[in-house]
Amino acid sequence: MHKSLSLSIIFHLLIIGFTILTLPFAMKQPIDVPPMISIDLIQISEKTALPFAPKAKEIIEKIKEEKERVVKKQAPPKKQIKKQKQDAVPMPDQIKKKEPEKTKKQNPEEVKEDIRQASEFEKKEIFDPTKVAALIDKAKEDYAEVEKKQKQSMTQSTDPTVSLDKGLTLSQEDAIKAQIVKCWNIPLGLPFDENLTVRIRLQLNKDGSILSSEILDHARMNRPGQGFYKVLAESALRAVRLCNPLKMPTTGHEKWKDLQLNFDAKEMLRG
Amino acid sequence: MKKFLFSILFLLFSVNAKAVVTIDITRGNLEPLPTAIADFYIENPEKFSTNINKLNLQENLPSVIKNNLSRSGLFYVIDKKAYIQDPKLSHLKPRFEDWRLIKAQIMVSGKLKIDDKGRLRVEFRLWDTVSAKEIESLALFATPTSWRRIAHIISDKIYQRLTGEEGYFDTRIIYVAESGPKTQRVKKLAIMDQDGASNKYLTLGNELVLTPRFSPDGRMVTYMSYFKNLPRVYLLNIETGIQEVVGDFPGMTFAPRFSPDGRKVIMSFARDGNSDIYTMDIESRRVEQITSHPAIDTSPSFSPDGNYITFNSDRSGIQQIYTMRADGRSVKRISRGSGLYGTPVWSPRGDLIAFTKIHKGKFYIGVMRTDGTGERLLTENFYQEAPSWSPNGRVLIFYRETAGGRDGKGAGANLWSIDITGYNEIKIKTETDASDPSWSGLLSK
Numbered sequence: 001m002h003k004s005l006s007l008s009i010i011f012h013l014l015i016i017g018f019t020i021l022t023l024p025f026a027m028k029q030p031i032d033v034p035p036m037i038s039i040d041l042i043q044i045s046e047k048t049a050l051p052f053a054p055k056a057k058e059i060i061e062k063i064k065e066e067k068e069r070v071v072k073k074q075a076p077p078k079k080q081i082k083k084q085k086q087d088a089v090p091m092p093d094q095i096k097k098k099e100p101e102k103t104k105k106q107n108p109e110e111v112k113e114d115i116r117q118a119s120e121f122e123k124k125e126i127f128d129p130t131k132v133a134a135l136i137d138k139a140k141e142d143y144a145e146v147e148k149k150q151k152q153s154m155t156q157s158t159d160p161t162v163s164l165d166k167g168l169t170l171s172q173e174d175a176i177k178a179q180i181v182k183c184w185n186i187p188l189g190l191p192f193d194e195n196l197t198v199r200i201r202l203q204l205n206k207d208g209s210i211l212s213s214e215i216l217d218h219a220r221m222n223r224p225g226q227g228f229y230k231v232l233a234e235s236a237l238r239a240v241r242l243c244n245p246l247k248m249p250t251t252g253h254e255k256w257k258d259l260q261l262n263f264d265a266k267e268m269l270r271g
Numbered sequence: 272m273k274k275f276l277f278s279i280l281f282l283l284f285s286v287n288a289k290a291v292v293t294i295d296i297t298r299g300n301l302e303p304l305p306t307a308i309a310d311f312y313i314e315n316p317e318k319f320s321t322n323i324n325k326l327n328l329q330e331n332l333p334s335v336i337k338n339n340l341s342r343s344g345l346f347y348v349i350d351k352k353a354y355i356q357d358p359k360l361s362h363l364k365p366r367f368e369d370w371r372l373i374k375a376q377i378m379v380s381g382k383l384k385i386d387d388k389g390r391l392r393v394e395f396r397l398w399d400t401v402s403a404k405e406i407e408s409l410a411l412f413a414t415p416t417s418w419r420r421i422a423h424i425i426s427d428k429i430y431q432r433l434t435g436e437e438g439y440f441d442t443r444i445i446y447v448a449e450s451g452p453k454t455q456r457v458k459k460l461a462i463m464d465q466d467g468a469s470n471k472y473l474t475l476g477n478e479l480v481l482t483p484r485f486s487p488d489g490r491m492v493t494y495m496s497y498f499k500n501l502p503r504v505y506l507l508n509i510e511t512g513i514q515e516v517v518g519d520f521p522g523m524t525f526a527p528r529f530s531p532d533g534r535k536v537i538m539s540f541a542r543d544g545n546s547d548i549y550t551m552d553i554e555s556r557r558v559e560q561i562t563s564h565p566a567i568d569t570s571p572s573f574s575p576d577g578n579y580i581t582f583n584s585d586r587s588g589i590q591q592i593y594t595m596r597a598d599g600r601s602v603k604r605i606s607r608g609s610g611l612y613g614t615p616v617w618s619p620r621g622d623l624i625a626f627t628k629i630h631k632g633k634f635y636i637g638v639m640r641t642d643g644t645g646e647r648l649l650t651e652n653f654y655q656e657a658p659s660w661s662p663n664g665r666v667l668i669f670y671r672e673t674a675g676g677r678d679g680k681g682a683g684a685n686l687w688s689i690d691i692t693g694y695n696e697i698k699i700k701t702e703t704d705a706s707d708p709s710w711s712g713l714l715s716k
Contacts, residue, residue: 037420039715040412048396048408167292177294184299185376188345188692189434189665201291227435238376238401239299260293267297 167255179246180261184239187231192269198233200240202259209245213237216260236263303347304433305374306340307400308333309358310351311381311393318385323415328383329358332393335422336379336429338466339440343430343666344695349375362396370400379429391415395425397432407432419468424715439661440465443711444668445483445492448472449684449704460494462509465661465710467700473509482657482707486529489711493517493527493536504538506553518551518558526570531577537561539569548582548599561599573597574617574641581605581615581624581641592626594641605643614657617641619712620664623691627656627669636669638691649693662712666690668699670706 168176190196199216215221215237221230240261248256311329313319340346354361355369362380370378381395390412397407409428411421420441427438448461460473460480473492474480481502483494492507498516504527507514518524522542529536534553539546548561548571562568566586573580581594592606592615606612610630617624621641628635628648634655637648655671668688675682684706686699699705 037413037417039417039420039424041424041715042410042412043408044394044410045405045408048394048405173292173294177296177298180294180296181298182300184296185304186299186301187434188301188303189436227431229435231433231435234399234402234406236296238399239296241401242376256292258291260291262293262295263299264295264297265299268299268301 167252168249172249172256176246176248176259179243180239183242184263185235186265186268187235188269190228190232190265190269192266194228196229196232196265198229198236198263200236200261200263202240202261204246204248204253204257204259206253207245208248210240213240232263232265236261239263303345304377305349306346306377306379307349307354307370307373307375308337308340308351308379309354309356309361309381311383311395312358312362314382314384323385323391326415326418328391328415328418332383332418332422333379333381335419335466335468336426339423339426340429342466342695342697344690345430345434346377349373365398365400367398367400367403370398376401377433379425381425385415386412391418391421393418393421393425395428397429419464420714423464423466427713427715436665437663437713439663439666439710439713441713441715442662443485443489443714444686444699444708445473445485445711446670446686446701446705446708447480447483448701449706450476453682460492460507461701461703461705463701470702473507473512482526484528484709485711487531487533487712489714491529491533492709493529493538495525495527504536506536517553518556520558524549528572530573531575537571537573537580539571548580561597562595562602563599570614572616575619575621579617579641581617583613583615592624592639592643594624605639605641606646607643608646616658616660618660618664619662623664625658625660625667627658636667636689638667647693649689649691650687650696655687657707659708659710661688661710664691668708668710670708672706 201214201216203211203213205211215233217229217233220226221233311333313329337348341348353373355372356366358380360366361378362382365378365380376399378398378400379395380398381393384392384394386392391414392410392412394410395408396405398404399406407428409425411424413421423441426440430436430438430440442465443462444465445460445462448459449456450459451457456479457476458479458481459476460483461470462473463470474496478496481495483492485492490508490510492509494505494507495502496505497503498505502523502525503520504517504524505514506517517527517536517538520540522540524538524540527536527538530550535550536553537548537550540549545565546567546569547563548568549558550561551558561571561580562582562584564584564586566584568582568584568586571580571582578597579594580597581592583590583592585591586593587604590611590613591604592612593602593604595602605624606626608628608630610628612626612628614627615624616626618638623638624641625636625638628637633651634653635648636650636655636658637646639646649667652671653674655669658667658669660667666688668686670684671687672684673682684704686701686705686708687696688699689696
């Protein structure tokens with residue numbers, strides 16, 4: 001009697017224990033639900049994009065102090081580069097004086113504005129029909145100046161559309177093109193069916209180094225919905241800077257000191 | 272008079288422009304953009320517990336970004352062994368000449384910090400080494416265990432800044448995980464990050480599951496499974512785990528997909544050998560018949576604006592792709608090539624329709640414009656189908672089966688992705704065989 005009772009209790013306990021152990025598994029949802037994750041995002045570009053960050057400078061100096069030896073080893077090449085630059089330029093004083101003179105003569109600021117207004121994208125917005133007369137007067141003066149210059153410069157050929165008259169021969173143009181092509185990484189994600197042409201205006205020194213570079217349709221970069229144009233423009237600027245200095249003809253600086261590069265990746269992207 | 276003035280202006284501007292030498296650059300390198308991603312710098316290592324240290328975030332977080340960008344095919348991430356500058360310094364101010372020296376045009380640096388609330392603060396900065404300037408920066412806060420999502424969001428930001436279009440890295444893929452022999456195949460619903468990490472199974476494999484599709488907000492999934500031995504369309508809430516049969520149809524329902532607003536499910540309903548397209552409003556359960564034709568109409572997919580539907584039908588005698596208005600009017604055949612066309616899916620951009628084509632015993636994944644023109648076949652294989660778009664409409668994911676030997680050994684199914692240009696075809700690693708993938712929208716949207 002006593003035995004059977006204890007056996008019954010053990011047996012029942014076993015059943016209860018088994019039920020307790022297995023029920024949670026049976027009741028558990030078969031789905032392993034992925035957890036919800038919340039992430040906060042904060043724009044920090046206003047702080048980080050400062051041209052001179054005093055705090056960063058302090059930290060850099062501290063770290064530099066910690067690694068004095070390493071820094072000392074890395075430091076000399078900087079000086080060497082500076083020296084090289086000075087050596088590489090034969091007559092720095094003359095060039096420094098010459099360049100501003102040239103730009104003043106050409107009145108580049110006005111020219112740049114004209115070019116900006118002439119862009120297909122901005123012309124429509126800027127154009128004011130009431131000021132047409134004023135524009136014509138100005139344009140007449142410009143035209144007269146250009147005509148004078150052309151008459152002076154024209155010697156053999158009278159056709160202004162021929163590349164030779166513009167200052168560079170076709171082979172010289174091809175040589176410049178070949179340099180830029182090597183430096184230009186076309187952004188592969190761009191759509192091939194959109195009209196994206198980036199025009200960059202360069203002013204070049206005699207040694208082919210870039211004095212200034214400017215995107216002619218700069219305003220388009222910051223317009224909403226022009227993300228692809230911005231990407232292409234930035235890639236074109238990178239190409240120009242990577243190619244700096246350009247290998248230019250040794251003579252005729254006057255002819256090629258102003259250069260416009262039109263970057264168009266459509267053909268390449270279409271494949 | 273006005274015309275005359277315009278022509279004078281045009282003439283004068285064109286004359287003026289001739290003073291500058293103009294060169295058209297229409298060629299360049301079609302190589303991926305050389306990019307460097309430095310290890311992230313830990314600002315307060317004393318606050319990093321042993322568990323957080325085990326995650327090795329300073330290396331693993333940039334490594335996930337590197338994998339994302341590399342797999343996109345648009346970036347070439349330079350091996351970090353080549354990096355010259357210490358990440359401690361590079362985050363504050365990169366020495367651009369060092370990065371240019373190793374041909375990196377773009378550089379990513381980052382900083383990690385545990386804040387007072389125990390949250391992980393990740394700050395990343397994107398640098399243009401050629402122009403020597405910062406072009407993007409962002410700080411993100413989350414629990415340290417969510418570091419993978421942070422890495423995906425950073426990848427999206429970089430991708431968007433450098434390509435001009437939205438990224439697709441902070442997304443998930445739902446698919447059918449397959450295991451076991453051909454005769455007793457177990458098919459489970461599984462979900463994972465787009466890079467194959469964080470894999471989870473959503474069903475036990477007791478019932479066959481097919482064609483899972485995400486809702487636009489990524490919280491619901493619709494798929495086909497069996498109910499009382501009949502194929503039926505199900506809805507599953509992946510946040511709560513609750514699943515239910517869609518509608519009370521007296522026959523089989525299949526090929527479900529959500530409408531772009533997530534309020535309706537569009538699917539095929541088959542009875543007596545004929546199948547037509549129906550929609551069901553999820554809230555009101557109101558059912559609407561869209562097509563009514565003795566032919567087999569199936570695989571419906573909405574356009575992103577919800578105004579049109581593409582589907583495949585054999586009403587012309589051979590299976591082809593059609594489009595129609597969302598109410599079933601203006602049915603138009605758009606596929607014209609030889610062969611069978613199926614599984615049409617409208618791109619999230621709205622400009623293309625992806626499809627599977629069967630021609631002379633081979634399977635192709637392709638895209639065409641929504642009017643059927645510009646057909647491009649991206650990839651060809653023994654057996655492949657079910658393309659699904661990445662949320663930016665740039666990449667397609669699909670599954671491919673490999674033929675086994677005569678004994679069936681060596682056969683398998685895997686997920687693959689391909690760029691719409693036809694380049695960058697890559698296999699996505701999964702724990703088991705995988706089929707029927709569906710790409711979610713951006714989780715952080």
